[in-house]
Amino acid sequence: MRCGPRPWALVVLMFKSTLEICRIHSNINAVEGEPFYLKYCSYLSEHKNETAPPKWYRNVSHGPMELSSHSSPRITLHDYVLEFWPVELDDSGPYFLQLGHHTHEWKLNVIRRSKDSCYAEKQVTSKTVEVGKTLLVRCEDSYYQKLVNRTSLYKNCKEMNDTSSSLKKNAEFKDQGYYTCMFIIHRNGKPFTVTKTYNITIVEGHSNVVPAILGEDLNHVGVELGKDVELNCSAVLNEKGLIYWDIHNDSGNAHEEKETRHKSSKGKWSVSRILKIENINEKNLNVFYNCTVFSEKGIDTKSFILLKKDHPDIPGHVFTRGMIIAIWLSGAVVCLVIVGVIYRVDLALFYRRFMGRDETLTDGKTYDAFVSYLKECQPENGEEHSFAVETLPRVLEGRFGYKLCIFERDVVPGGAVVDEIHSLIEQSRRLIVVLSKSYMSNKVRYELESGLHEALVERKIKIILIEFTPVNDFTFLPQSLKLLKSHRVLKWQADKSRSYNSRFWKNLLYLMPAKTVNPYREESKVLPLLPHC
Ligand SMILES: *[C@@H]1O[C@H](CO)[C@@H](O)[C@H](O)[C@H]1NC(C)=O
Ligand SMILES: *[C@@H]1O[C@H](CO)[C@@H](O)[C@H](O)[C@H]1NC(C)=O
Ligand SMILES: *[C@@H]1O[C@H](CO)[C@@H](O)[C@H](O)[C@H]1NC(C)=O
Ligand SMILES: *[C@@H]1O[C@H](CO)[C@@H](O)[C@H](O)[C@H]1NC(C)=O
Ligand SMILES: *[C@@H]1O[C@H](CO)[C@@H](O)[C@H](O)[C@H]1NC(C)=O
Numbered sequence: 001m002r003c004g005p006r007p008w009a010l011v012v013l014m015f016k017s018t019l020e021i022c023r024i025h026s027n028i029n030a031v032e033g034e035p036f037y038l039k040y041c042s043y044l045s046e047h048k049n050e051t052a053p054p055k056w057y058r059n060v061s062h063g064p065m066e067l068s069s070h071s072s073p074r075i076t077l078h079d080y081v082l083e084f085w086p087v088e089l090d091d092s093g094p095y096f097l098q099l100g101h102h103t104h105e106w107k108l109n110v111i112r113r114s115k116d117s118c119y120a121e122k123q124v125t126s127k128t129v130e131v132g133k134t135l136l137v138r139c140e141d142s143y144y145q146k147l148v149n150r151t152s153l154y155k156n157c158k159e160m161n162d163t164s165s166s167l168k169k170n171a172e173f174k175d176q177g178y179y180t181c182m183f184i185i186h187r188n189g190k191p192f193t194v195t196k197t198y199n200i201t202i203v204e205g206h207s208n209v210v211p212a213i214l215g216e217d218l219n220h221v222g223v224e225l226g227k228d229v230e231l232n233c234s235a236v237l238n239e240k241g242l243i244y245w246d247i248h249n250d251s252g253n254a255h256e257e258k259e260t261r262h263k264s265s266k267g268k269w270s271v272s273r274i275l276k277i278e279n280i281n282e283k284n285l286n287v288f289y290n291c292t293v294f295s296e297k298g299i300d301t302k303s304f305i306l307l308k309k310d311h312p313d314i315p316g317h318v319f320t321r322g323m324i325i326a327i328w329l330s331g332a333v334v335c336l337v338i339v340g341v342i343y344r345v346d347l348a349l350f351y352r353r354f355m356g357r358d359e360t361l362t363d364g365k366t367y368d369a370f371v372s373y374l375k376e377c378q379p380e381n382g383e384e385h386s387f388a389v390e391t392l393p394r395v396l397e398g399r400f401g402y403k404l405c406i407f408e409r410d411v412v413p414g415g416a417v418v419d420e421i422h423s424l425i426e427q428s429r430r431l432i433v434v435l436s437k438s439y440m441s442n443k444v445r446y447e448l449e450s451g452l453h454e455a456l457v458e459r460k461i462k463i464i465l466i467e468f469t470p471v472n473d474f475t476f477l478p479q480s481l482k483l484l485k486s487h488r489v490l491k492w493q494a495d496k497s498r499s500y501n502s503r504f505w506k507n508l509l510y511l512m513p514a515k516t517v518n519p520y521r522e523e524s525k526v527l528p529l530l531p532h533c
Contacts, residue, residue, distance in 0.1 A: 021143055022080075028106050031120045032113045035185065035192045036087035037143060038106055040080035040097050052100055056082050059094040067095075086192055118157040119180045119197035126199040135171040137198060139181030144194055147185040154180040176202045209238035209268050211293035213302040222309035223280050231304045233291030234272035236264070241295035245275040251283040280306065345503075345510040357514040360429065368402040368513055369464070370428035370451070384468050387492065388434050399500060402512060404432075422450050429513045430462050435489075436469045464511045465489040 022041035030036040040054065056077055057064040069077060076083045084091060089110050096105040111120045129135045139151045151165035156177045160167070167179070183194040213235040223229045235243055245256045259273040273291070277284055289304040340347060351357075360368060373388030389409045396402040405424050425431060431451035451463055467489055490507050497504035 023106060026106050028108050029123050030084070030087045030091075030108060030110050031123050031195065032089050032110050033086050034194050035144065035187070036084040038082040038095060038097075038108070039143075040099070040104055042080055054079055055098045057096050057098065059096070064096070085187060085190075118154055118182070119178060119195055123195075124178065124197040124199040126201065128201045128203050129171040129175075131171050131173060131202050131204060133171055134168065135175055135200065135202075136166070136168045137179045137181070137200070138166040138168075139183070139196070140165075141181075141183050141194060141196070144183060144185050147187060148183045149186050149191070150184040152182050154182060171202050173202050176200060204265055204268060209236060209241070209295070210297045211235060211237045211241045211295045211300050213291060213293055213300050215302060217302055219302065219304045220307050221304055223277075223284075223306045224309055225280055225282070227280055228276065228278045229280060229306065231275040231277070231289055231291070232272055233275065233302065233304075234270065235291075235293040235300070237269045237271050237293055238267055238295055238297065239269060241269070241271070241293055241297075243271050243273045243291070243293045245273065246288075246290040246292060246301075247275065251281065253278045253281070253284070254289070275304075277306070345506050348510055349506060352514040356516045358516045359513040360515050363429065365427050365429050366403070367405040367424070367428040368515065369396070369404050369430040369432045370425050371404050371406045371432045371434070372451070373406075373408065373434040373468075384434055384436050387468055392432070392434075395500065395505060396508070396512070400509060400512075401515060425451050425461065428461060430464055430511070432464045432466060434466045434468045436467075462511070464508065466508075467491045 022039040024041050028038070056067040058067055058071075059065075065071075067075060067077065067082065069075065074085050074088070076085065080097070082095065082097075087108075087110050089112060092108055092110045094105055094107050096103045111122050114120055137153065139153055141148060153160050153165055153167060157180065165181070169175070178197055178199055180195055180197040183196075185192050185194060213233060215234075219231075221229060221231065231245075233243065233245065235241075237243065243259055245254075247254050247256070254275055254277040257274040257276055259271055262270045264270045271293070275289060275291070277289075285306050285308060287305070289306070290301050291304070292299065292301045294300075371388050371392060373384045385408070389406055393404050393406065393409075397404055405428055407421065407424070433451070451461055470491075490504055490511070492504060496502055499505075
């Protein structure tokens with residue numbers, strides 16, 4: 001009988017065959033506990049006409065030992081065949097068959113059966129199947145065929161109940177695994193199991209790569225007019241596959257670049273090809289740019305559409321413009337702040353008038369300011385006198401509706417001067433001190449210090465200093481006065497300060513408490529109403 005000359009032919013199971021399989025190879029594995037046989041391939045013999053029957057020997061330590069049916073209850077011999085029912089670990093070793101002068105030897109290696117597995121790893125037949133091709137596992141045992149009672153197929157030692165004893169399908173990656181055919185055979189009423197295991201590996205096809213472009217079918221690409229864009233078409237192809245851009249209806253500013261190819265796995269190539277569109281114009285927008293890959297296995301196309309970007313990146317000139325605007329704005333803000341500082345008095349006054357603010361309603365004080373002009377031994381018609389007694393009240397009382405307490409004007413001489421001054425200052429919201437060169441006297445000092453005490457210690461009164469004549473030497477002033485902020489010192493400049501709108505009066509109003517009074521009251525209406533403080 002003829003058997004396949006190639007090694008894998010020894011365990012052919014994928015092919016239906018009625019041939020009984022002889023053992024051509026000299027090294028043979030068997031699995032512990034399974035029926036096993038050795039069969040001489042009789043076509044190899046040049047001694048076909050040999051009349052003497054073949055003899056079987058086993059080489060043991062002291063030399064060859066002829067085997068007979070009596071050697072072991074597990075052994076049977078028929079001419080060219082030696083059978084084990086079943087084979088055991090200690091059956092391992094060299095065996096030979098003698099045919100006349102000719103001998104043929106095998107080395108039998110019995111593999112220990114694994115406890116955890118339905119197959120012995122050393123006794124698997126590996127087979128590689130390309131994905132998409134037919135995977136065929138057919139459980140047939142040509143030698144034991146007639147004895148087989150039942151056949152079942154296991155995948156990774158789990159019985160496949162959806163197939164009988166064979167599997168035929170298009171290979172998928174998930175089909176990879178160990179497939180074990182299990183034959184239950186009966187001999188003399190005793191069951192035996194023979195297994196055949198295939199290690200099936202599913203691989204990528206060599207030739208059947210279906211061309212595919214990566215990414216979405218339709219890609220929207222945001223662009224800016226006048227700029228360039230590169231569309232990257234990348235795909236998986238086989239070696240002969242083509243990749244190209246379809247640009248025949250383009251306005252001429254698009255061109256394909258050379259493709260780049262990298263072999264990624266068996267027969268598979270990663271290919272990409274760029275379409276460069278330069279100086280994008282309106283005609284490039286909202287049209288299809290199609291990339292196509294093509295091979296004998298199929299075709300794939302993906303489309304790209306250019307859309308005008310909603311929020312383009314800030315280009316250089318816009319950026320510069322933005323910077324200029326930003327600088328200009330911050331400059332403007334700085335100017336505003338400076339103007340605000342310079343005109344804060346006007347702004348504050350405007351704000352007061354606008355808001356109708358009045359600080360004088362709730363503090364329970366009688367006077368808006370106590371005026372101290374601080375000259376006792378000077379003639380009453382001196383400049384300070386007329387400023388304090390005439391000019392100040394004319395403006396503050398007559399025009400702006402404040403109520404002043406001017407000691408020299410309003411307080412009748414005599415009386416308990418010191419106590420009276422103190423209580424008058426307490427009743428006033430501001431202490432206006434008119435400073436001049438010869439500002440000094442005990443009464444004046446008292447007024448001042450009393451006010452300073454209120455201002456600095458009790459924080460009940462604010463002091464306004466008016467420098468009536470330039471004062472170079474302030475050393476005569478009490479130390480505490482120097483703690484007052486300099487802006488509270490107003491300089492009277494006889495020529496410039498006369499107008500109601502002059503800075504002097506504005507500053508003075510600013511330092512005076514906010515009061516809602518019709519500022520344009522007639523002097524005559526006010527003066528008679530002046531109370532005597
Ligand atoms: C073997 O026998 C056949 C006939 O059965 C004969 O034709 C052949 O010559 C013989 N060969 C040898 C080597 O004796
Ligand atoms: C089964 O086949 C795979 C792939 O060829 C191989 O890596 C693995 O070692 C094989 N397993 C056995 C038990 O031979
Ligand atoms: C298989 O074995 C069982 C039990 O020994 C027997 O009843 C049955 O007929 C056998 N089937 C075949 C096909 O030999
Ligand atoms: C195009 O895309 C592919 C895949 O993402 C990448 O490998 C390739 O470098 C890209 N080509 C260019 C020029 O960016
Ligand atoms: C590009 O593909 C789109 C569909 O994706 C199709 O409608 C259009 O006709 C194609 N254009 C060209 C020039 O092939």
